[in-house]
Amino acid sequence: MIQVRNLTKYYGDLAAIQDVSFTVEKGEVLGFLGPNAAGKTTTMRILTGFLPPSSGTARVAGYDVLTDSLEVRRRIGYLPETVPLYPEMTVWSYLNFVARLRGVEKxxxxxxxxxxxxHVDDHANVLIGKLSKGYRQRVGLAQALVHDPEVLILDEPTLGLDPKQIIEVRELIRSLGGERTIILSTHILPEVSQTCQRVLIINEGRIVAEDTPERLTARLKGAERIYLEVANPSPQVEAELARIEGVTAVESKGDGSYEVECALGVDRRPEIAATAVRHGWGLLEMRPMGMSLEEIFLKLTTE
Known part of the structure; x- marks a missing residue:
């Protein structure tokens, strides 16, 4: 549905994005993740036809964003970071106005x-200027959907919302997944893990990782981490675990739980279990731990 190849954009001598390449399949929800000023918004504006690239190509539903920009815009619903709303219009009149501009039938x-x-039908006759920010964001999403686009591009859709509003907007985005191809651009980590099937991480204008959250976790672990819980904790537990060959760090989390970090390459769980039995710790639980998306993000954007 979306193909991006070697996309580059310069502002004077400054490269906002460099050699960005990725694809998004039909019906997929892609999380476009990166810190502020990483190149997310520049990429979104190129994809929506509002900004020409310096080099490279981008196609949406087979149409080139540069040479077929009108066809691209017909197929894209765009929610920019700053929603283009008219506070003096009611919700219904604004959406009807957008639909007329879009040439929507019926x-x-x-x-x-x-x-x-x-979920703004109960506010149809309310002035947009009187709405809460959460409802204004819903209206912004409605204008992106009014022409029934194949692709939705959402730029920081929950920025500035309170926790309740964030949950509501995330649920709305999830409900749209599968029906449409969605790119969700954000710097908010829970946004991606809770709504997206695949993650693309951009930093300083370059793609630094692209995969599912689960595969990124597995691929980027610098060490194996094991969660351990015992019934009979004691100060000797950490010391005994640290003596096991390949164990590089042990951290007590309290209440008999520990995080054990091991060098990559060998599964240390059998030896850890044997040590627990030998010392009578009463092994309650042992399982591998993955890196969180937050840890992955920090690792990739600070190296």
């Missing part, structure tokens, strides 16, 4: 549908 029916999808 406008009133489609506006009613997107208001229901985005």
């Amino acid at each position: 406008r009133e029916k489609r506006v009613a549908e997107v208001m229901e999808i985005c």
Whole structure:
């Protein structure tokens, strides 16, 4: 559905993005993750046809964003970081206005549908300027959906919302997944892990990782970590675990639980279990631990 190849954009001598390449399949929800000023918004603006690349190509549904920008825009619903709303208009009149600009047939029916999808139908006659930020964000999402696009591009959709509003908008995005191809651009880590099937991480204008959250975790571990819980903890537990060959660190988490870090390459769990039995610790649980998405993000954007 979306193919990006060697995309580069310069502002004067400054490269905002360099040789960015990725694909997004039909019906996939891709998390486009990176710190502020990493190149996320520049990439989104190129994909939506609002900004020409310096070099490289990007295609949406087979159409080139540079030479077929009108066709691309017909197929994309875009929610920018700053939602283009008119505070003096009601929700219904604004969405009807957008639908008319988009050339939507049976406008009133489609506006009613997107208001229901985005849960703003009970605010149809309320002035946008009177809405909470959470509801304004819903209206912004409704305008991105009003022409029934194949692709949704959402740039920081929960920025500035309170926790309750964030949960509501995330649930709405999840409900749209599968029906449409979605790119979710964000620097908020839980956003990606809770809504996206695949993660693309950008830093300083370059793609530094691309995979599912689970595969990124497995691939980027610098060491194996094991969670251990015993019934009879004592100060000797850490010392005995540290003596096991290949164990590089042991950290007590309290209440008889420990995190054991081991060098890559050999499964140390059999020896850890044998040590626990030998010393009568009463082994309750032992399982491998993966890196969190937060740890992966920090590792890739600070190296």
